[in-house]
Amino acid sequence: MTAQAQKKDEPQFTPPNEQKLNDFMGQLVGDLGGTMTAAMVIIGDKLGLYKAIADGKPFTPAELAKRTNTAERYIREWLGNQAASGYIKYDAKTQTYSLPPEQSFALAQEGSPAFFAGAFQITAAMFAAIPKITENFKSGKGLDWCDHDHRLFEGTERFFRPGYAAHLVQDWIPSLEGVDAKLKAGAKVADIGCGFGASTIVMALAYPKSTFIGFDYHAPSIEAARERAKKAGVADRVKFEVAKSTDYPGKDYDFVCHFDCLHDMGDPSGAAKHVRETLKKDGTWMIVEPFAGDKVEDNLNPVGRIYYAASTTICVPASLAHNGPALGAQAGEGRLKDIVVTKGGFKKFRRATQTPFNLILEAKP
Ligand SMILES: C[S@@+](CC[C@H](N)C(=O)[O-])C[C@H]1O[C@@H](n2cnc3c(N)ncnc32)[C@H](O)[C@@H]1O
CATH class of the missing domain: 1.10.10.10 (Winged helix-like DNA-binding domain superfamily/Winged helix DNA-binding domain)
Incomplete structure (x- = not known):
């Protein structure tokens, strides 16, 4: 040559x-x-x-x-x-x-609404997953939520809890039609994919007349949630059980919630159908999801940057591990609406409110 x-x-x-x-x-x-x-x-x-x-x-x-x-x-x-x-x-x-x-x-202040140190624990778990995720890029396979480094589970709770403590009872629930009044009077609530139960416990503390059950398929998270409920003094009204989003027990719930987990699931459509089957006719489903626009260009900002990285190493592989559609952390309202309305059979769907980190969506049968 x-x-x-x-x-x-x-x-x-x-x-x-x-x-x-x-x-x-x-x-x-x-x-x-x-x-x-x-x-x-x-x-x-x-x-x-x-x-x-x-x-x-x-x-x-x-x-x-x-x-x-x-x-x-x-x-x-x-x-x-x-x-x-x-x-x-x-x-x-x-x-x-x-x-x-x-x-x-x-x-430094664990209880503050701006506490951020937990988010860094998640990055440690992301780095620990690099060898597996690198292989997954080639094979297209997934990595189940349960197979991550333990820092993911605790980091998620510590990162999300401040937002739930600051917004859930104050803004998110009041933005839904009639839910605050029902919870005050005494309602039956299921929190699906509850992790360490941060959201479940925040609600239980605010609504003493209601009963709560949190479900998650990750058994160590359910153990941790039970411990936290005991410490918070609400274990009499809050139960935690290991169950999947597609077959958790019970019916006639007044209020079902998914906090930052629908997009992680292997079968989000099946999860939506199961909510429909277990919810009262006049019940409400609240879906809290990472804030995102429908198009890539809507998410090219500091928050989208964080979510796309977490999604690549955590959310997309979690769904792929169960042969799921891998909606990803930047699913956006349009794709979520399709899951809830078209696949789940819900008649009403709207964005109830939002924060820089979250979309709060309301669905009704
Ligand atoms: C990002 S974490 C959110 C945890 C909790 N909702 C919170 O906001 O702190 C996602 C949770 O969804 C759970 N999860 C994923 N797929 C699930 C399924 N099919 N059934 C039940 N739980 C599931 C995981 O175990 C994990 O605890």
Whole structure:
């Protein structure tokens, strides 16, 4: 082969624009910093470092190490990353650090509506799944929800619970036709794909006259949900059972909910039909789904970026593991309506409300 022929076969690349390249490299440096800092957040969360400095008072590395029974040399390095990230403030004059009130709210205060540390646990599970998911890209096979690293289960609860605590009783249920009044008077409620039962327990605490049952096919999650119900003091009115969305027991429910799980399911159409069969004629089905528009271009934003990544490693494989349609976390209202109305046989369907992270959909027979 001549040198000329070889050159001809080589791929021809368009030369980059220097300014655009610099801008993109800047973005990549920021993204890499964020990705690596995720590991630091997970360590800080696990060791209680944020909680130990939640009061916002200035501290030295030695003081934090002593307070948390950790090695000062590691703490100093960790603090360097956190200060460079803007998570913790550094005062060069006094050589002390402090956690600003907003960062404390998001990273140290477990009960706050903005608590975010749980989300980083999910990223740890996503990284742990990389070898399997990489193979799945080639084979097209799935990875069941139950076969993920355990940090996915706890991380999901800790990431979602603040949103449920802040919105579910205050905004979402009141946005549905007549449901708040029914729950106040005493209704029968089923929470399908309930995970650790965060949503079930939030509702049970708010509506003491109603009874609640949470179903999930992941037995360890149901165990965890039972423990949490006991701790919250609602175990007398809240039961948790292992069951699939397509054959959970009971009927004549006044209110059935799916929180962030319909799109994960192997048979979302079967799940919709089963809700129809188990719901009272005048009952309501609430479907809480990740916020998404119907078209790819609607979701090319920071929230869509997070959801597409989680969907690639968690939601799509979860459904494919059961030969499902793999709706994905960015299913959008149009595709969900098709499942609920066309496949499930529900007559009424509407978007009741929304948040930057969630769509709240209401369906009635
Ligand atoms: C993203 S998690 C959401 C958990 C919970 N609803 C929450 O909001 O915290 C999805 C849940 O759906 C459950 N799940 C998926 N497919 C299911 C099925 N076919 N039947 C019952 N549960 C299912 C999983 O085990 C998991 O707990």
